[in-house]
Amino acid sequence: QVQLQESGPGLVKPSETLSLTCTVSGGSITGYYWTWIRQPPGNGLEWIGYIHYSGKTKYNPSVQSRVTISVDKSENQFSLKLSSVTAADTAVYYCARYTELLGKYYMDVWDKGTTVTVSS
Amino acid sequence: EIVLTQSPATLSLSPGERATLSCRASQSVSNYLAWYQQKPGQAPRLLIYGASNRATGIPARFSGSGSGTDFTLTISSLQPEDFALYYCQQRNNWPETFGQGTKVEIK
Numbered sequence: 001q002v003q004l005q006e007s008g009p010g011l012v013k014p015s016e017t018l019s020l021t022c023t024v025s026g027g028s029i030t031g032y033y034w035t036w037i038r039q040p041p042g043n044g045l046e047w048i049g050y051i052h053y054s055g056k057t058k059y060n061p062s063v064q065s066r067v068t069i070s071v072d073k074s075e076n077q078f079s080l081k082l083s084s085v086t087a088a089d090t091a092v093y094y095c096a097r098y099t100e101l102l103g104k105y106y107m108d109v110w111d112k113g114t115t116v117t118v119s120s
Numbered sequence: 121e122i123v124l125t126q127s128p129a130t131l132s133l134s135p136g137e138r139a140t141l142s143c144r145a146s147q148s149v150s151n152y153l154a155w156y157q158q159k160p161g162q163a164p165r166l167l168i169y170g171a172s173n174r175a176t177g178i179p180a181r182f183s184g185s186g187s188g189t190d191f192t193l194t195i196s197s198l199q200p201e202d203f204a205l206y207y208c209q210q211r212n213n214w215p216e217t218f219g220q221g222t223k224v225e226i227k
Contacts (some may be wrong), residue, residue, distance in 0.1 A: 020126050043220075044218050044219065044220045045156075045164065045207060045218040046218070046219050047215055047216050047217070047218070055132050058214065060215045061121075061215060062215075072168075077164065094163055094164075096163075101169045101170060101173070101175075102170040102173060104152050104167065104169070104170065104211050105211065106166055106169040106175075106211065107154075107156075107164075107166060107209075108175065108176075110163035110164060110165070111163060112162065112163050113163050
């Protein structure tokens with residue numbers, strides 16, 4: 001069974017870059033799309049962007065100028081970098097897998113999430 | 121960007137009762153809508169995709185309906201483990217968006 005595990009610092013200073021990595025176990029990163037979602041405290045879910053195992057990416061316009069998602073097939077990992085962070089980027093960050101179901105892709109496997117706080 | 125409006129914000133019901141959750145889109149999303157369940161401290165779990173298809177392992181008491189702009193998630197008889205937060209999500213237009221959620225709480 002595929003499992004996802006995030007790693008990265010839980011505290012980032014304002015104006016610095018938030019970096020998280022999601023490691024895929026129990027399956028291959030190849031053949032799938034992978035995504036990052038976040039949830040600010042007390043708020044709903046926001047889609048950040050996705051990456052295909054081939055490296056193709058798409059980002060939410062709300063963060064497009066600051067975000068980079070990359071994939072490392074050899075390590076079975078994908079990563080998120082968000083630059084110039086502010087307190088508004090404080091959130092629980094989730095990585096997830098898309099699976100194609102009836103012609104569209106839906107997030108069917110999620111990691112448990114990691115809290116990232118932006119504070120000096 | 122498509123806005124998804126969920127109602128009600130909170131639904132107070134007793135175990136065994138029927139829950140009806142609504143999700144309305146600001147423009148048509150065809151049937152490319154999903155429902156997720158989230159419990160405190162846990163990641164969301166996919167319940168319904170394509171508006172009406174149950175994901176693997178989801179009990180039959182969960183059902184979804186609708187197309188275009190109006191969608192419904194129904195839980196036919198609430199079990200104790202169903203009290204949680206529920207989100208709808210559209211995958212028809214970029215960027216994909218989520219509703220603000222409906223909390224189903226014990227009355």
